[in-house]
Amino acid sequence: MxxxxxxxxxxxxxxxxxxxxxxxxxxxxxxxxxxxxxxxxxxxxxxxxxxxxxxxxxxxxxxxxxxxxxxxxxxxxxxxxxxxxxxxxxxxxxxxxAPWQAQPADDWRMVSGWTGVVEAIAPFARPLFTLGREPLAHLNDVPPQQHWTIRCLEAHPGHARARIIDARGPFTADGERALFTEACIDVVVSKNSGGAATEAKLAVAREMGLPVVMMQRxxxxxxxxxxxxxxxxxxxxxxxx
Structure with a gap:
């Protein structure tokens, strides 16, 4: 080179x-x-x-x-x-x-931005955000009936109605399954990033029958x-x- x-x-x-x-x-x-x-x-x-x-x-x-x-x-x-x-x-x-493709058993709710995310997760109580840092700017807007789990690359101070996890992939199906169960996750919020490193969350959501709010590219x-x-x-x- x-x-x-x-x-x-x-x-x-x-x-x-x-x-x-x-x-x-x-x-x-x-x-x-x-x-x-x-x-x-x-x-x-x-x-x-x-x-x-x-x-x-x-x-x-x-x-x-x-x-x-x-x-x-x-x-x-x-x-x-x-x-x-x-x-x-x-x-x-x-x-x-290449983006991920929905499988027959998947329940993907496609949205185009943060407003769409908020509307899509309104019926749920324990969302898992895998969007990077964006949800951190909205911690003061967490509805009282919800508790957020936010996974991003950097540590961040905690919040009364949010848990922030600093972690970097690749993530395994066993690890995702344990997180979903321990945090009582009822909906996953994701970007359609593609690749294998973070795809396990989609497989576990499919396995557990959980919807995925997917941000369009x-x-x-x-x-x-x-x-x-x-x-x-x-x-x-x-x-x-």
């Missing part, structure tokens, strides 16, 4: 790719979660200042390729990356992990090359240009 690559990450797939990059490449993290200490590539933490700031960074750092391995719901980051690459005339590649920009798995990306990045 001779051309200098900027890898936009924060997901498990991005970390797997970053572990194959040499010291001339840059792995960019938004700043949430833990910064890995076992990488040979440079690690940059923090934003770029929108598409214009990223375009300046690409020119100043002599980046020859941007690879977007951010979360499927990081729509703004992906949009900024696509715009910056167009402005800087740098190739834009992306990992586009946002539209993402197209890329010159798109990949469905980290391994496909690693193979392609071995000879990127």
């Amino acid at each position: 001779t051309a200098r690559i900027l890898l936009l990450g924060g997901t498990g797939d991005a970390l797997a790719i970053a572990r194959t990059l040499g010291p001339q490449h840059v792995y960019s993290l938004a700043g949430l979660g833990r910064v890995p200490a076992d990488l040979a590539c440079a690690v940059r933490v923090g934003g770029f200042g929108g598409a214009e700031g990223l375009a300046r960074f690409l020119a100043d750092a002599n980046i020859a390729l941007v690879f977007d391995a951010t979360h499927p719901y990081a729509a703004q980051i992906s949009a900024n990356a696509a715009r910056a690459c167009m402005a800087a005339r740098v190739p834009y590649w992306a990992l586009r992990r 946002p539209p993402l920009p197209g890329a010159q090359r798109e990949f469905a798995s980290a391994q496909e990306a690693i193979d392609a990045l071995a000879h990127p240009i």
Whole structure:
């Protein structure tokens, strides 16, 4: 890999790719979660200042390729990356992990945003949120008849009607089954992230007959090359240009 690559990450797939990059490449993290200490590539933490700031960074750092391995719901980051690459005339590649597909026994309630989530969980008492940090901004709005369990990457102070669990996948079916039972979960709230690392919650919800409130994926920009798995990306990045 001779051309200098900027890898936009924060997901498990991005970390797997970053572990194959040499010291001339840059792995960019938004700043949430833990910064890995076992990488040979440079690690940059923090934003770029929108598409214009990223375009300046690409020119100043002599980046020859941007690879977007951010979360499927990081729509703004992906949009900024696509715009910056167009402005800087740098190739834009992306990992586009396939979404999960509902199985015949699944009870998925599709919603498009936080308002839809709140409406969908109104009949339930013990929701499990697996949306990342977003529910933390709404802890003061927990209805008195509900108790939330929120799983995200970072520890957060507790709340009278919410339990916050800091944990990072992969999660097993046995672990999810134990959590659902111990916390009396009656509905799961999820993003359709795809991949195997966090899919066990859907299998356990299916097994226990629990509904899943599923947030729809946002539209993402197209890329010159798109990949469905980290391994496909690693193979392609071995000879990127």
